[in-house]
Amino acid sequence: MRWIEISPGFACNCRCSGCFSCSAEAGAQMDWAEVQRWLYFGRERGAKHLWLSGGEPTLRRDFRKTLKLAKHLGYERIKVQTNGMLFAYEGFAERAVAAGMNEVNLLLKSLDPKVHDALNRTPRSHELLTAGLEQLRLAARDAPLRLEGDFLMTTRNWSELPAVVAHYADRGLVHFNIWLFSLVDQGSRDLRRLVPKVSDCMAAMVEASDVARAHGATLCSLNTPHCMVPPSHWSMQFNAAGMDLAVVNPGGHVFMLEKSSIEQRVYVDRCDACAVRKWCHGMRSDYLAVHGDSELTPVSAEAAAGVDPRGSVLEI
Ligand code: SF4
Ligand code: SF4
Secondary structure (H helix, E strand, C coil), rough: CCEEECCCCCCCCCCCCCHHHHHHCCEEEEEEHHHHHHHHHHHHCCCEEEECCCCCCHHHCHHHHHHHHHHHHHCCCEEEEEECCCHCCCCHHHHHHHCCCCCEEEEECCCCCCHHHHHCCCCCHHHHHHHHHHHHHHHHCCCEEEEEEEEEEECCCCCHHHHHHHHHHHHCCCCEEEEEEECCCCCCCCCCCCCHHHHHHHHHHHHHHHHHCCCEEEECCCCCCHCCCHHHHHHEEEHHHHEEEEECCCCCCCEEECCCCCCCCCCCHHHHHHCCCCCCCCCHHHHHHHCCCCCCCCCCCCHHHCCCCCEEEECC
């Protein structure tokens, strides 16, 4: 194990469409003793890096205690995945950095506050994210702090992707992850209308990757099989297994990232003829239930010749 992702609780101050945290039981929280146990567990199993997720990890009373202990135990990269809202409050970012946080992944939805707030189902979430980023940039002047963006791609925002990458790369973000909207955690709501067809989005994704590169940043796509991405841009393919990351959820559920329900793993018969079958993670079943499998087209040996199909891990 190189990374451990600890989700200490599913409580959140946003109610994003399609997020499990909105439907998780309010009581699904680790106590501090449990958080400590998992921090020690990670180091004992060789994890060098911590990814603190949720829910919204900044809401927890033991947020800074967790960062401090992680630093004390020798975790090198201490990443916080967040909607960024609490960082808007003066001193919050500075104190988190002093406690040990050295990476932040901000949840990005749209440059349009109305779209962002609507997808988050939380008024003012865009305003607070913007203010939070400014505070994080101030904190980054005095300490090493890597800023990344997680873009959740839906039918409502995919066309903005290159502009979002340009906007945030101009504001110091050095890496972007594209997460394809998933129905896995939609609960009783029917959110199929939000799942974009990847072939519709691919030109924007390729452009966003080029925009990132032009800014000296990098970009990964986490949920797209190789046949949907031009070989010229396979470097954007996320290699989940390459992370060697164990996820720990409240209740002690532990699994490797590549076994997560939002990883792909579904193939069709014609995949057997695909030259990159060995490296492709397949497609998610919830996506195939909405859009069918007509986009899955075996990659020929000629198309794959001379291109590294392994993709990237978030170790950049
Ligand atoms: S901010 Fe993150 S954890 Fe909170 S509801 Fe949105 S996606 Fe879920
Ligand atoms: S055809 Fe199948 S194995 Fe090949 S890239 Fe597409 S999903 Fe992956």
